[in-house]
Amino acid sequence: xxxxxxxxxxxxxxxxxxxxxxxxxxxxxxxxxxxxxxxxxxxxxxxxxxxxxxxxxxxxxxxxxxxxxxxxxxxxxxxxxxxxxxxxxxxxxxxxxxxxxxxxxxxxxxxxxxxxxxxxxxxxxxxxxxxxxxxxxxxxxxxxxxxxxxxxxxxxxxxxxxxxxxxxxxxxxxxxxxxxxxxxxxxxxxxxxxxxxxxxxxxxxxxxxxxxxxxxxxxxxxxxxxxxxxxxxxxxxxxxxxxxxxxxxxxxxxxxxxxxxxxxxxxxxxxxxxxxxxxxxxxxxxxxxxxxxxxxxxxxxxxxxxxxxxxxxxxxxxxxxxxxxxxxxxxxxxxxxxxxxxxxxxxxxxxxxxxxxxxxxxxxxxxxxxxxxxxxxxxxxxxxxxxxxxxxxxxxxxxxxxxxxxxxxxxxxxxxxxxxxxxxxxxxxxxxxxxxxxxxxxxxxxxxxxxxxxxxxxxxxxxxxxxxxxxxxxxxxxxxxxxxxxxxxxxxxxxxxxxxxxxxxxxxxxxxxxxxxxxxxxxxxxxxxxxxxxxxxxxxxxxxxxxxxxxxxxxxxxxxxxxxxxxxxxxxxxxxxxxxxxxxxxxxxxxxxxxxxxxxxxxxxxxxxxxxxxxxx
Amino acid sequence: xxxxxxxxxxxxxxxxxxxxxxxxxxxxxxxxxxxxxxxxxxxxxxxxxxxxxxxxxxxxxxxxxxxxxxxxxxxxxxxxxxxxxxxxxxxxxxxxxxxxxxxxxxxxxxxxxxxxxxxxxxxxxxxxxxxxxxxxxxxxxxxxxxxxxxxxxxxxxxxxxxxxxxxxxxxxxxxxxxxxxxxxxxxxxxxxxxxxxxxxxxxxxxxxxxxxxxxxxxxxxxxxxxxxxxxxxxxxxxxxxxxxxxxxxxxxxxxxxxxxxxxxxxxxxxxxxxxxxxxxxxxxxxxxxxxxxxxxxxxxxxxxxxxxxxxxxxxxxxxxxxxxxxxxxxxxxxxxxxxxxxxxxxxxxxxxxxxxxxxx
Numbered sequence: 001x002x003x004x005x006x007x008x009x010x011x012x013x014x015x016x017x018x019x020x021x022x023x024x025x026x027x028x029x030x031x032x033x034x035x036x037x038x039x040x041x042x043x044x045x046x047x048x049x050x051x052x053x054x055x056x057x058x059x060x061x062x063x064x065x066x067x068x069x070x071x072x073x074x075x076x077x078x079x080x081x082x083x084x085x086x087x088x089x090x091x092x093x094x095x096x097x098x099x100x101x102x103x104x105x106x107x108x109x110x111x112x113x114x115x116x117x118x119x120x121x122x123x124x125x126x127x128x129x130x131x132x133x134x135x136x137x138x139x140x141x142x143x144x145x146x147x148x149x150x151x152x153x154x155x156x157x158x159x160x161x162x163x164x165x166x167x168x169x170x171x172x173x174x175x176x177x178x179x180x181x182x183x184x185x186x187x188x189x190x191x192x193x194x195x196x197x198x199x200x201x202x203x204x205x206x207x208x209x210x211x212x213x214x215x216x217x218x219x220x221x222x223x224x225x226x227x228x229x230x231x232x233x234x235x236x237x238x239x240x241x242x243x244x245x246x247x248x249x250x251x252x253x254x255x256x257x258x259x260x261x262x263x264x265x266x267x268x269x270x271x272x273x274x275x276x277x278x279x280x281x282x283x284x285x286x287x288x289x290x291x292x293x294x295x296x297x298x299x300x301x302x303x304x305x306x307x308x309x310x311x312x313x314x315x316x317x318x319x320x321x322x323x324x325x326x327x328x329x330x331x332x333x334x335x336x337x338x339x340x341x342x343x344x345x346x347x348x349x350x351x352x353x354x355x356x357x358x359x360x361x362x363x364x365x366x367x368x369x370x371x372x373x374x375x376x377x378x379x380x381x382x383x384x385x386x387x388x389x390x391x392x393x394x395x396x397x398x399x400x401x402x403x404x405x406x407x408x409x410x411x412x413x414x415x416x417x418x419x420x421x422x423x424x425x426x427x428x429x430x431x432x433x434x435x436x437x438x439x440x441x442x443x444x445x446x447x448x449x450x451x452x453x454x455x456x457x458x459x460x461x462x463x464x465x466x467x468x469x470x471x472x473x474x475x476x477x478x479x480x481x482x483x484x485x486x487x488x489x490x491x492x493x494x495x496x497x498x499x500x501x502x503x504x505x506x507x508x509x510x511x512x513x514x515x516x517x518x519x520x521x522x523x524x525x526x527x528x529x530x531x532x533x534x535x536x537x538x539x540x541x542x543x544x545x546x547x548x549x550x551x552x553x554x555x556x557x558x559x560x561x562x563x564x565x566x567x568x569x570x571x572x573x574x575x576x577x578x579x580x581x582x583x584x585x586x587x588x589x590x591x592x593x594x595x596x597x598x599x600x601x602x603x604x605x606x607x608x609x610x611x612x613x614x615x616x617x
Numbered sequence: 618x619x620x621x622x623x624x625x626x627x628x629x630x631x632x633x634x635x636x637x638x639x640x641x642x643x644x645x646x647x648x649x650x651x652x653x654x655x656x657x658x659x660x661x662x663x664x665x666x667x668x669x670x671x672x673x674x675x676x677x678x679x680x681x682x683x684x685x686x687x688x689x690x691x692x693x694x695x696x697x698x699x700x701x702x703x704x705x706x707x708x709x710x711x712x713x714x715x716x717x718x719x720x721x722x723x724x725x726x727x728x729x730x731x732x733x734x735x736x737x738x739x740x741x742x743x744x745x746x747x748x749x750x751x752x753x754x755x756x757x758x759x760x761x762x763x764x765x766x767x768x769x770x771x772x773x774x775x776x777x778x779x780x781x782x783x784x785x786x787x788x789x790x791x792x793x794x795x796x797x798x799x800x801x802x803x804x805x806x807x808x809x810x811x812x813x814x815x816x817x818x819x820x821x822x823x824x825x826x827x828x829x830x831x832x833x834x835x836x837x838x839x840x841x842x843x844x845x846x847x848x849x850x851x852x853x854x855x856x857x858x859x860x861x862x863x864x865x866x867x868x869x870x871x872x873x874x875x876x877x878x879x880x881x882x883x884x885x886x887x888x889x890x891x892x893x894x895x896x897x898x899x900x901x902x903x904x905x906x907x908x909x910x911x912x913x914x915x916x917x918x919x920x921x922x923x924x925x926x927x928x929x930x931x932x933x934x935x936x937x938x939x940x941x942x943x944x945x946x947x948x949x950x951x952x953x954x955x956x957x958x959x960x961x962x963x964x965x966x967x968x969x970x971x972x973x974x975x976x977x
Contacts, residue, residue, distance in 0.1 A: 169700035172667055175687040176694045177714035178765065187713075191704040 034250060041243035050490060062244040071229035075209055077288045078140070078225055080281075082147035083205035087197060089148065090155025090204075095189075097156070098163035112153045123150055124217030131218065132344030137536065138220035139347055140292075146218035147211060151204040158203065162196035220347035221302040221329035232330060235482060299324045301540040304331060304341065305352040307482055308502070309401075309527075311560025318547050324540045332481060333438045341532060342366055349535040350544065355390045355526040356440075358397050368531045369395040374542045377549035382566035388526060397528035398545055401501075401563035404517065404524045404586050405441060408498035408506075410488055411514045421449055421518045423495050425468075430475045434487060434496035437479035439611040441497060441523065442469055448520045457603040466610040473614065488513055499525075500583050501563035515583060524586065527563075558584075618643045618801060619664070619769060624673030625825075626659055633659045634670070635825035641769075641803060646795050648816030649805045652848065656825040657805045661771050664803065666690045677768060693767040697774045699758040701746040707733070707757050708742040714765040732760040735794070752783045759791075763798065772804045776811060788814055809849050813837070821845045843975050846894050852973075853900070853940045855893045859885050866969070869893050873936035877912040878969045885976060894973040897943035902930060902963045913966040916940065918959055930957070932965055940965055 044055030062068060096102075097109050115123060127146045131138060166189065174184040190197075212227040219228065226245075233242050263273035301324050303310070315326050329348065331337040334357050340346055342364055353361065361367050372378055375398065378386075385399040409418060414429070424433050424445075435442055440454070446465035447454045454465075477493050485506040487493045503515035529548070531541050547553055554570035559578065564571075564585045571579055578584055600607065619641040626634040634656045641647045649657045662668045664675060666687035674683045682690055693714070701710050711732055715725045733739050736756035746754055755775060762770055772791075776784040792815045795802045806812055812819045813833040820830040821844070829841040840846035843854065857877075860870040866880045869891060877893070885891065907913030916934035923946075930942040942965060957963070 167698070167700060169696045169698060170702060172665075172687070173694070173696060173700040173702075173761075174713070174717075175667075176665060176692075177717060177761065178688045179713070179717040180688055183717055187717075188702060191702075 037243050037246045038250065041240060041247040043240050043243070045240070058240040058244045061239075062241045062248075065241065067224070068229060068241070068245065071224045071226045073288055073291065074140075074223055075226040076284065077292060078143050078147060078215075078223075079205045079208040080285055080288075081144050082151060082208045083201050085144070086148045086152035086155050086204045087201040090152045090200060091159050091193070091197065093152065093156035094159035094163045098160055098166075112156055115150045115153045116157070120150065120211075120213040121217075124214045127214065128217040128343065135345060137345040137347045138218060139223050142218040142220070143215055143223055143225070146214040147208040150211070150214055151207055154207070155200040155204050158200040159193060159196050162193055166192060221304065222300060222327040222347070235330075235332070299537065299540055300327060301325070301350070301537055301544055302327045302329060302348045303350045303352070303544075304329045304337060304346075304348045305350075306330065306527075308505070309352060309561055309563075311557045314548070314553055314557045314560065317553075318544060321547070322540075322543055324537075324543065326544065330482075335439065345534050345536075346532075347534075347536055348532055349537050349541040351530050351532060352400055352527050353530060355388055355397070355399075355528055358528060358530065359390045361530065362391065362396050366533055367396045368533045368535065368538065370398065370531055370545075371542075375546050375549070377546045380549055380551055380554070380567050380569050382568055385526065385566035397530050398549070399566050400527045400529045400548070401561075401565050402524065402526045402586075402588075403500045403563050404522050405436070405445075405497055405499055406503060406515050406517050406522060406583075407495065408484065408488065408503045408513060408515050409495035410491075410512060412512050413494040418495075418514070418516065419519050421445060421520050423518075424497070425472050425475065426495075427475065429494050431477055432492070432494045433472075433475050434477050434484060434493040435472070435479050436484075436497045437481045439607060442479075442611070442614075443607055444523050445497070448522075454600070454607075457600060459606060462603075462606060462610065466614065469610075469614055470617075473617075479615065499563075500586070501561055504562040504581075504583055517586075524588070618678055619803075620674075620676040621660075621664070622674045622676065624660075624663060624670045624675060626656070626663060626668060627671040632825055634663065637673070637822075637825075637827050639820060639827060639830065641801060644799050644801055646792065646802045646804065646815055646817045648812040648819045649803065649822060650809055650812040650819050650848070651807060651822035653807055655822040657807075657822050658773055660822070661694075661773055661803065661805045664769070665692055665694050665771055691765075691768040692771060693762040693765055693769075694771040694773065695755075695758045695762045695775045697777060699746075699754045699775075701754055701757055701761070703746055705746075706742065707738065707744050707746065707749070710746065710757055711742075711760045711764055713761060718765070728764060729760075732764050735763070735797075736760045737790075751779055752787065755779060755787065759794070763794075763800070766798075767800065769801045769803060772802060774806050774808075775804075777806070777808070784811075791815060813849070819849075821848060823848070839973060840894075840975070843892055843894070846973060846975065850896060851941065852894045852896055855895075855938075857891060857893055859887045859889045859891060862887055869974070871936075873934075873938075875914060875936075877972075879972055879974065880970050884974070889976065892975040894975060895940075895967060895971060897929065897941045898927075898945075899971040900940070900942040900965050900967050902932070902942055902944065902957065903966050904963060906964060907966045910969050911966045912969060913964045914940070915962070915964055917962050918957055921957070921959065932963065934965070 040051070041058065042054050042056065043051055044057060045052035093108075093112065097105060097112075124146070127142070127149065131142050136142060170188050171184055174188040175181065179187065210227055211225075212231060215225050215228055216231075219225070224232070230242060230245060233239070233245075259273065259277075263269050299322075303326060305328055307330050310326075310328065315328075319325055331340065334354050337351060337353055338357060338360065341348060341351060341361070358367065378398065381399065385402070387394040388399070391397055407418065407421060407423060409423065413432075414423065423429075424435065426433070435445075443462070443465055444454045446468045447461060449468060450461065450464055452458065452461040452465065477487070480487065484496050484498050485502060488496060489506065489510065498515065500515065503513070507513050507515055529545050531538060531545075535541055548557065549567065551567060551569035551573060554565050554567040555573045558565050558567075558570060559574065562584060571585065619639075621637055621639040624634060624637045625632060637660060649660060651657045659668060663670050666682070666685060670683060674681055676682065677691065702713065705713070708729055711729045712725050715728060720728075729742070730739070733742060736759050738753060738756050738760065741749070741753065746757065749757065755778075758775070775791075776787050779787060788811060791802075791804075795815075804812070804816065813836075816833060818830060818832050819836055821828045821836065823842075823844045829836060829845045831841075836845065836849050840849060840852075846852045847854075855869075855871050857869045857871040860868040860876055862868075862885070865882070866878055867882070868876050868878050870876055871893070879893075902918075903913075914934050914936075916932040918930055919933045919939070920931040922929040922931070925946070927946050928944045930944060932940045932942060934940055
């Protein structure tokens with residue numbers, strides 16, 4: 001029997017050895033990544049790829065992560081709603097295409113394939129532009145609309161296939177027996193469509209659940225879906241939490257699959273399962289909608305900023321004191337922040353751009369002038385920071401933090417004495433060096449090494465700097481701004497550019513990582529708090545800024561994020577070892593240093609051209 | 618009760634139903650007969666309300682229902698493919714009409730049981746349509762259409778998908794059912810045997826028009842048009858003209874100059890062109906020349922086709938045209954005639970009392 005079977009399957013490939021191996025290979029491709037994920041979700045280490053022994057601590061951490069649950073909830077709502085809407089819309093489309101003869105029917109049928117074959121990123125951009133033109137604030141509504149746009153054609157095509165097999169005389173029979181058209185639809189057309197409808201709905205739910213691209217373009221702050229959350233976890237702090245999330249999702253999928261399988265065994269189970277599943281889904285939807293509505297009633301403040309730039313305790317207390325829920329939305333660099341905020345209604349109240357951005361954003365009319373009367377705590381600020389050259393009137397910004405970029409390295413691996421940025425060009429550490437993923441930080445450093453200044457706007461200097469960076473390119477692990485600590489800790493890199501606060505955070509726990517200002521000098525920065533012209537909730541923004549300026553809060557915030565703030569009273573209250581730390585509080589002798597990164601005007605285009613070449617070549 | 622007044626239906630430039638006038642009375646078994654494509658199904662759909670006429674009116678009990686949607690017409694249909702709801706049980710199918718009328722559950726159960734009993738399907742209420750034979754599905758469709766006790770039941774070729782035997786049996790059952798319920802049946806078919814065996818009156822349709830509307834026997838005996846004569850039963854046609862007209866008989870001069878006689882009134886003047894029709898069973902073959910009261914044409918047997926109860930002879934007349942003669946086989950079985958040989962030359966004879974004269 002076995003011999004017969006194998007003979008039948010034999011493609012002249014021997015007695016199945018080849019087939020056995022290729023089957024094994026398929027299995028390996030399918031299962032291997034999942035196995036690794038699941039195993040590493042039980043890792044005790046805080047590094048994703050370093051095994052430190054079995055532990056459930058990341059499960060505990062993940063399950064108690066409120067933001068993650070909010071992301072899951074958002075995903076469920078978006079997927080559920082868009083599945084429902086696209087099923088309804090898709091069914092109507094299928095019925096009108098299958099049943100109704102009208103002009104342009106073939107064109108519509110053809111158009112249905114557009115979102116199916118169109119690259120998703122184009123659809124995402126198209127939707128973004130549309131929402132900007134319609135002046136709609138990006139959020140739940142826009143995400144659901146976007147998901148419906150790409151999922152309903154799938155639904156339509158799936159149901160159309162079924163509609164075309166329907167027997168038309170059955171509808172006539174129903175009408176003939178006295179049923180109205182609506183009743184005919186419900187009792188005669190819908191029942192045979194139901195299996196197709198359900199599988200189409202499930203499909204729409206699935207593609208909505210794991211959609212990243214369209215969500216990325218259409219979402220606003222505060223509507224983070226699970227894929228976006230996972231992406232930001234990868235981008236702004238890789239921890240084994242990702243493995244845990246994946247393991248949980250695999251388990252969830254498995255349970256659903258098994259349940260569906262079990263249901264298909266016989267009719268009673270199916271009915272039971274449908275009822276149970278339907279009830280559960282309805283209860284879930286109710287809960288979700290209630291929780292969203294409950295949250296909606298709460299006042300929200302959306303702050304676009306860098307990771308780890310506000311102390312959670314300070315935020316929690318603000319929420320407790322005012323009832324305003326602060327939502328943080330993270331950006332990679334100033335350029336990305338500009339791009340996101342300059343488009344339509346991004347739904348963001350406050351941003352924390354570097355000072356030099358204020359000139360650019362101010363020129364584009366993105367910023368709203370601040371009313372000093374509504375910010376009485378401005379009096380605690382160091383006057384020297386109030387009217388910096390990028391905004392001599394001081395109307396558009398409140399200084400938030402200041403700091404500098406330094407050289408950060410692992411002293412267990414780089415054992416020779418270090419005093420120069422040249423370490424980042426050292427052949428011996430090829431592939432283990434890291435530069436910021438930030439255009440100006442890169443070019444400023446290169447100019448500095450050559451003895452030039454970026455602010456001179458000299459094309460010859462720029463070309464020399466560019467050549468230097470090109471020369472460095474093959475030595476780099478990558479350009480990265482937000483995972484510097486993680487990559488150093490994980491041993492992927494041995495030296496990197498880093499900001500003082502960030503470096504201090506790692507250095508306090510792991511003293512083997514050394515931070516210094518190389519002899520060529522460095523770049524100082526001031527980050528600011530700015531109110532966007534399109535801010536949905538300016539009142540909350542004023543309350544928040546004023547709250548941050550209060551010395552007690554500023555002190556707590558500084559200690560949390562380890563960046564200096566120009567708030568002398570707050571500094572005075574800090575413990576002496578921090579108060580007098582020169583890494584935290586760089587001695588500023590000349591205020592003009594702080595504006596070193598001024599708006600470069602048209603020269604910026606020249607820099608950008610070379611930056612893009614550097615990154616893409 | 619049902620009045621169709623000058624109804625036409627056009628699709629684009631194609632006229633499918635042309636100026637149809639019909640009246641169907643209460644309790645009648647009315648049949649619409651015609652070849653495929655003659656517009657009979659369209660006419661039925663106009664009555665059911667699935668189509669709106671391009672012109673004309675349809676009245677039910679004196680009320681104009683031309684523009685009433687199908688679900689407000691007291692008319693039900695048995696579809697050619699039955700159109701049972703595949704996701705409903707037999708009970709669900711039959712009960713549908715009552716459920717949409719929101720009758721109480723008890724009444725529904727009772728009436729469905731009764732309807733299933735009537736069509737001989739008691740006990741099959743819980744089956745799904747796919748588990749039934751064609752004949753059983755047919756009965757379910759009937760029960761479903763009758764459950765609302767409509768003023769008119771429309772049947773669209775309901776027996777065409779059944780085996781011959783079952784179809785024949787169903788004919789009697791349908792006729793019985795109609796008699797028992799007293800509901801007006803309008804039955805569409807292309808099968809003249811079905812039409813003749815069940816209907817009280819038959820309307821023959823051709824290319825969208827009604828050619829003749831009469832009881833089956835009359836239709837057969839005196840067809841009004843060549844089409845009817847040909848479609849209902851079969852007929853040999855001869856072109857000719859009236860040659861002489863007497864008070865109780867007249868002569869027809871056929872195209873080949875043979876003069877044949879017919880008793881009765883001519884109803885036309887000498888010289889008028891006519892078509893003379895003879896049914897195959899009215900003809901006999903004989904080796905002898907026709908007698909006084911007979912007409913006769915000479916020809917040669919070309920082919921014999923045995924059909925069981927009779928033998929069909931195809932005879933090529935001396936003038937070149939073919940004629941079909943139907944010889945009942947009981948004569949052969951009883952040895953009362955000798956067997957005919959192929960190629961034998963014979964006389965085709967008929968009584969002067971036979972034959973239809975069509976003034977075309």
